[in-house]
Amino acid sequence: MASKRTAPDTSNNRSMKQTKLNFGGPPKSTAPPRHHSPEAEKMDQTEVKPNGPPEDASPENTDPLQEEDTVDMESDIAKGMKPKPPRPSSQNQTPADPANPPTENSKGFTVIDKVGDLFAAPPNSVLIHACNCLGSWAAGIAAQFKKNYPTAYKAYVDHCKSLRPNQLIGTALLLPPAPGEKHWVGCVFTSKRFGRAKDSPEMILAATKTAMEDLLKQIGKAKREGKEVAEVRTCHINAGLFNVPWPKSKKAIEELEIDDADVPREIMAVALG
Numbered sequence: 001m002a003s004k005r006t007a008p009d010t011s012n013n014r015s016m017k018q019t020k021l022n023f024g025g026p027p028k029s030t031a032p033p034r035h036h037s038p039e040a041e042k043m044d045q046t047e048v049k050p051n052g053p054p055e056d057a058s059p060e061n062t063d064p065l066q067e068e069d070t071v072d073m074e075s076d077i078a079k080g081m082k083p084k085p086p087r088p089s090s091q092n093q094t095p096a097d098p099a100n101p102p103t104e105n106s107k108g109f110t111v112i113d114k115v116g117d118l119f120a121a122p123p124n125s126v127l128i129h130a131c132n133c134l135g136s137w138a139a140g141i142a143a144q145f146k147k148n149y150p151t152a153y154k155a156y157v158d159h160c161k162s163l164r165p166n167q168l169i170g171t172a173l174l175l176p177p178a179p180g181e182k183h184w185v186g187c188v189f190t191s192k193r194f195g196r197a198k199d200s201p202e203m204i205l206a207a208t209k210t211a212m213e214d215l216l217k218q219i220g221k222a223k224r225e226g227k228e229v230a231e232v233r234t235c236h237i238n239a240g241l242f243n244v245p246w247p248k249s250k251k252a253i254e255e256l257e258i259d260d261a262d263v264p265r266e267i268m269a270v271a272l273g
């Protein structure tokens with residue numbers, strides 16, 4: 001683990017049942033460790049440190065999720081939980097027509113929980129993480145992003161320098177794979193600041209909705225332009241240093257509706273076991 005410190009993940013990673021039990025419940029910890037100096041927490045623009053070399057940061061080419069996923073998904077289905085049932089496609093249901101079987105809501109999204117390492121995703125996957133608006137990927141999974149994707153980190157810092165937190169909050173930045181960096185990086189700006197100055201859980205969740213909508217639309221646009229986008233994978237955004245239980249962020253994503261045929265409808269939420 002490349003992060004300098006661990007952060008509380010207030011969700012359960014392995015079981016939809018436990019995820020449901022945790023839903024809406026209080027976070028296990030309300031005081032995540034501070035990870036920036038008081039000076040840094042006061043800053044509106046973080047200093048830009050030179051990026052180190054990628055070292056041997058390139059993630060694996062294989063995706064070790066598959067086997068475990070199948071087991072998890074099957075057991076979830078056996079428990080009568082996810083996958084999410086299709087939403088009604090119309091208010092006025094007509095009798096079943098074999099030529100036109102009922103379809104899922106074409107505007108909605110499904111978030112599938114998986115156990116594994118986010119960075120072990122297939123090439124050209126989009127990896128999503130929550131960001132502050134100050135240009136800092138100093139801790140938690142953000143520090144791993146900084147190490148693995150130095151070009152994306154620089155683009156994120158430049159983006160944060162070009163806009164104020166009030167302009168960035170609730171938006172997203174989609175960064176294509178740079179040479180030697182095999183994944184897209186999806187930054188969702190869910191809190192203006194970090195540490196003790198982070199936004200409230202309510203504000204973080206509101207920003208998560210619009211930022212994820214923005215990101216998914218950007219992914220749809222990239223696909224329309226012929227760019228190669230494999231899977232869309234997210235970590236349990238907001239569940240560590242931002243201290244918002246994952247099921248709440250997951251629900252915010254699943255409640256989105258976007259009317260765009262090119263937007264990917266399935267998001268894998270990957271968490272370490």
Ligand SMILES: Nc1ncnc2c1ncn2[C@@H]1O[C@H](COP(=O)(O)OP(=O)(O)OC[C@H]2O[C@H](OP(=O)(O)O)[C@H](O)[C@@H]2O)[C@@H](O)[C@H]1O
Binds near residue numbers: 136137243
């Ligand atoms: N390899 C891996 N694969 C899969 N899941 C992994 C993983 N490694 C860790 N996780 C999990 O990933 C979740 C997110 O937890 P995090 O605490 O990182 O992020 P967050 O979204 O709550 O908070 C954002 C602020 O954290 C940073 O802080 P800085 O201000 O830069 O210092 C940012 O820049 C923001 O400001 C937790 O469930 C971790 O268990």
